[in-house]
Amino acid sequence: MPTIAESLNNIRLLDELSGQATPVHRLHPLTKLLTTLSFLVVTVSFGKYDLSAMLPLIIYPVALMITGDIPFTPLFKRMLIISPLAIGLGIFNPFFDREPLIILPWLQISGGWVSFTVIMLKFVLTVLAALILVATTGITGIASALRALRIPKIFVMQLILTYRYIALLLEEVARILLAYSLRSPFSRGVHFSAWGSLSGQLLIKTHLRAQRVYESMLCRGFAGEYNTGSLKRFSLLDLAYFTGFTLFFITVRYGNIPVRIGALITDLIK
């Protein structure tokens, strides 16, 4: 079942990417978490027609992908998986909001299309930022940063164990589907009559496996706290990274850089 195996590889790819040693990876997890949070807040705060104003925000994920050596294609594939949600949120805007907003000599674009594009851009930027955070920090790094922010350990544990459980679940799905397909050569996919027993098996198997993993954690002294080792020390680079990017986000938010650049160029031409 290549699709499940692919999903499993995809999940593991983020873990593997987080093990690199680029300058972005070496930053303190808390720095990256806080910078990502400020990026998310600024991105979602833009108005529904602020398309041109938010365009410079693209620089942030692109810069991180280049310096962190993160390939775009796997991240793009992940975005595609959840893109129907964003499309569903904005797809009716062009039908209800037909007022022309951008009027060019040869083209008129309605407010609905602009707001739809803004929704899609916000979706791409926020999801990309979150994926880049995982790919440059790792789930354990994020967990330690959350604990440093005094987030209750029960929530951090939920996050880590859910993340680990997805891989276990996919492994079991891959095994069950392989066993099914080997004994049903003429059927495409799983026949609905087998859905009940297969999903039941899946639940029980993954539960038992998760139980064994938990037992092995208990055997090694696990007492409810997921210890990830002591955090790195903050460096000047961390401070520069956080301050630099946060100032950039604020400038983009309140400065409308494209309009200013456009005005500057127009003045120069005049």
Next chain:
Amino acid sequence: MSHHIIEVKNLDYVYPDGKQALKNISFRITHGESVGIIGLNGAGKSTLLMHLNGVLFPTGGEVSIGEVAVRKSTLPVIRQHVGFIFQNPDDQLFMSTVYDDVAFGPRNYKLPENEVEKRVLSALDTVGIAHLRNRPPYKLSEGEKRSAAIASILSMSPDILVMDEPSSSLDPSSRRRLIKLLHSFKHTRIIASHDLDMVLEICERTIVIKDGEILADDSTLKIFQNEELLTISGLEKPFCMQKCPVCSAGKSDMEPV
């Protein structure tokens, strides 16, 4: 008090579904002993091992490690002294790198990070996989995973090693490496296995279990020489004690292979 002594007295265990897995099990294992636990599938070997560090608690009787009874309140101490190596290393390796997996135990005992690092590197060195420390566990071979699982226990510096089927699904060279490794340990070792040749090589004492009861507890060689006992317990002699089908070809007492 020595943490190396294991005492099991009249141990009974009944699973929640009503199946009695262990019946009146009693034995004492002393410092540095290497003990094999053998028996058919479902005889109760794994259930017995899981009582030794409190994964399961007895329905009746008592288990104590170095005079400390295995109870919920004593688990942190017990688990620091009894290292349990699971049958499937995938159940034991769940962190994103081998290093983090081996460091998981020491970090839970709140050791300073430099001590954690020292222990992790020493454990990885002992099992010969220091070069794999930054690899994700799911990318290792079965033999390497087994070594990583053993390292994850060694890093806690246990006095007693409890192993459930340590040689299962290993290729011959990985199995041989494992046997050499287990030979080199000075810990008290308890090994449940179907690999009777390995038990013969590593364990000087063997306990035979059938239907949740101890059928025999004696020196390994005596157990494997007792054909009647082996037949009753559904086992056979280790391969190295059986006749070689090639050498004894044509001889009257040769059995069909």
